[in-house]
Amino acid sequence: MGDVKTDIEIARAARKLPIQAIGEKLGIPAAQIMPYGHDKAKVSAEFIRSLSGRPDGKLILVTAINPTPAGEGKTTTTVGLGDGLNRIGRKTLICLREPSLGPCFGVKGGAAGGGYAQVVPMEDINLHFTGDFHAITSAHNLLASLIDNHLYWGNEQGIDSRRVSWRRVMDMNDRALREVVCSxxxxxxxxxxxxxxxxxxxxxxxxxLCLAVDLEDLERRLGDIIIGYRRDRSPVFARDIKADGAMAVLLKDAMQPNLVQTLENNPAFVHGGPFANIAHGCNSVVATKTALKLADYVVTEAGFGADLGAEKFFDIKCRKAGLKPAAAVIVATIRALKMNGGVSKEDLGHENVDAVTRGCSNLGRHIANVRRFGVPVVVAINHFISDTEAEIAAVREYVSRLGADAIVCRHWAEGSAGVEELARRVAEVADSGQSAFKPLYPDNMPLMEKIETVASKIYHAAEVTADKAARDQLATWEEQGYGNLPVCIAKTQYSFSTDPNLRGAPEGHVVHVREVRLSAGAGFIVAITGEIMTMPGLPRSPSSERIFLNEQGYIEGLF
Known part of the structure; x- marks a missing residue:
């Protein structure tokens, strides 16, 4: 195994085309591409506006079982499937999120795919890329500084300084900053x-940024942000302190999708990156809608397992943007299924068909959940060298009993050649017109009922509990006209429950909502459950300890 190249070595050896040539494949004129170097670019808002009359391609969502330390390879499969569809002659564009520096230097590593199914330039995408996240950080913190400045210069709006809800941000895991005193x-x-x-x-x-359809919509949403409350509990908006215009100026370029390529020179948009366990976990609406105008098939991913990523993709992104997915792919690995079946990480290399079968309960739950939205499902078994024929047969048989196909994919090792079978099946399902997509709950359902609906139907919880303060807050927001918003539940990604150690397909657990937040500009209510943190911490031995520049000046340790 010594000759197996690392992801970064494979990416560095890529034969990239100039980014204008990638744009040409999509019919984007060179004048409408703003290059950032030779291998990445932004697509102009002017060109995007010109596409409005075109028909839409078919949208394919890639999601997964609950993540485990064994790895699932969802982004890798998204890239591999996009390459595979192009290989069989289907004009396809891939849409991914931009990775966050926090997980990159923390525990998760990069998020540009892996093996021979990657988007490049891998180092740039995982680090500063085109500066979108820095622009978002600056716009967010501009608003924070304007709030404190408003308080300092006489507080014309009568903001109650004890009830300022707008915090500060940085794109790094830093637990020391979770709670601070300023000024x-x-x-x-x-x-x-x-x-x-x-x-x-x-x-x-x-x-x-990820839900706005254009700059005008962006500025309106920024103005709708609630920064805090007055003593009479009336909300104060970002527009009340005249912050929206300047914030939009900082985000002007960040709103435009980033064009890159796969190792096989197929086009990909990498744009936006809300956390999936905290926020809604999907790439930008602008990138997805633009891609649908430029390609016959668009392959996109949603963060973590289908209980978080797919649910939020369907109930928030698709609902808000009017998107109708044609098919969904659920990624599973034999290793992760074994972990869900009770095997420790150290023993994953040994054949254990019984554990695979037990772990399939997690996969089965996700299949049923995605179908609940009316979207047909194909299962991708992301192949590892330790998988045995008997283990693969057990998964195929289990999925077949549920009326779906499980297809082994070798894109990590073989690129598009290893994913042809999946590509053909997904195209067939997407073309079949089987999808009858509908969100899980209607807009007019009370907010607490929306939370209970997701918890009972997707997480299979027996009960949702919430402190009186949280319930009262939801009732107040309903009175203020926010009752029609969807809910975005912040929950651990490792389990259907709020206990990260409860693997498989737990039933009858309790979901406790400890805090609710109103994202009036984004247009959803965040319900925070369990121990979930909106500022993660670093592990004892963070990935950053193994990232460095070698003698040739190349980056080592990114993965």
Missing amino acids: LGGATNGYPRETGFDITVASEVMAI
């Missing part, structure tokens, strides 16, 4: 108050 040091530094930091990908500005 210490005397009168010239303002009025001391408690606040804190979230990670940039949890920012409402990130969610707004």
